Amino acid sequence: MSLGPTLPDSTGVLVVGGGIMGTAAAYFLAAESDRDVTLVERDNVGAGSTGDSSAILRHHYGDEEIYTDMAHWSHEFYRSFEAETGQAIAHADSPLVRFGEEGTEAGEYAAAGHDALAERDIPVTWYDGDELPDQYPMYDGLEAFDFAVSDDTAAYSDGTDAANGFSRAPPTRARPSSPASPWSLSPSSTARSWASTPRTAT
Numbered sequence: 001m002s003l004g005p006t007l008p009d010s011t012g013v014l015v016v017g018g019g020i021m022g023t024a025a026a027y028f029l030a031a032e033s034d035r036d037v038t039l040v041e042r043d044n045v046g047a048g049s050t051g052d053s054s055a056i057l058r059h060h061y062g063d064e065e066i067y068t069d070m071a072h073w074s075h076e077f078y079r080s081f082e083a084e085t086g087q088a089i090a091h092a093d094s095p096l097v098r099f100g101e102e103g104t105e106a107g108e109y110a111a112a113g114h115d116a117l118a119e120r121d122i123p124v125t126w127y128d129g130d131e132l133p134d135q136y137p138m139y140d141g142l143e144a145f146d147f148a149v150s151d152d153t154a155a156y157s158d159g160t161d162a163a164n165g166f167s168r169a170p171p172t173r174a175r176p177s178s179p180a181s182p183w184s185l186s187p188s189s190t191a192r193s194w195a196s197t198p199r200t201a202t
């Protein structure tokens, strides 16, 4: 790995933006293809929405089952992030609860999310209204709700940590024998360049 003031002369893929999307795309492209991948960031990795995220990792997306599937896959990757990438990441398990009222749009969303998780054996608990005061004694006003749905394996994980982890990690996921890859920096942007063979940034 080397640091330099300029971008590479050529690259197979150029990813613009070092948020969680760009860094993850660059990481997986580098790890699972033979293309050279360069990531450019105009400010700092995680400088955009990624740095403002509330860090909630949940699986509950109402009846949007594809989001549940994507979130579950992604969360499993977060759990193995350090083992996979060699980069530490802040991660703390924390169930996420939704309180629902029957006959409302929000209630239907919560109930549909329960069913989507249950069908996939993703841990989820349904609490009837009369169970809520004992289950959640820290909250007032629970008599307004008919039920609650707890996404039991939700968590918090820091987006900036993850974006930086992706941007620093060598793309060893699919190709464990890949050599360490070069960095390059330009005056107006930060660029990370991965190559399938060592390449000196000039």
Ligand SMILES: Cc1cc2nc3c(=O)[nH]c(=O)nc-3n(C[C@H](O)[C@H](O)[C@H](O)COP(=O)(O)OP(=O)(O)OC[C@H]3O[C@@H](n4cnc5c(N)ncnc54)[C@H](O)[C@@H]3O)c2cc1C
Residues within 6 Å of the ligand: 016, 017, 018, 019, 020, 021, 022, 040, 041, 042, 043, 044, 045, 046, 047, 048, 049, 050, 051, 052, 053, 054, 055, 056, 057, 159, 189
């Ligand atoms: C307050 C808040 C709370 C949130 N809470 C959660 C949450 O709890 N859970 C959750 O899953 N999601 C949450 N989100 C949403 C999540 O943070 C975003 O969906 C996600 O971070 C978007 O990532 P991104 O990589 O697409 O964008 P960004 O993180 O914004 O990254 C874009 C990057 O591109 C760079 N860039 C832009 N233009 C150029 C250019 N021309 N050249 C080079 N670089 C450029 C920017 O500097 C930036 O770093 C939250 C968002 C906010 C704002």
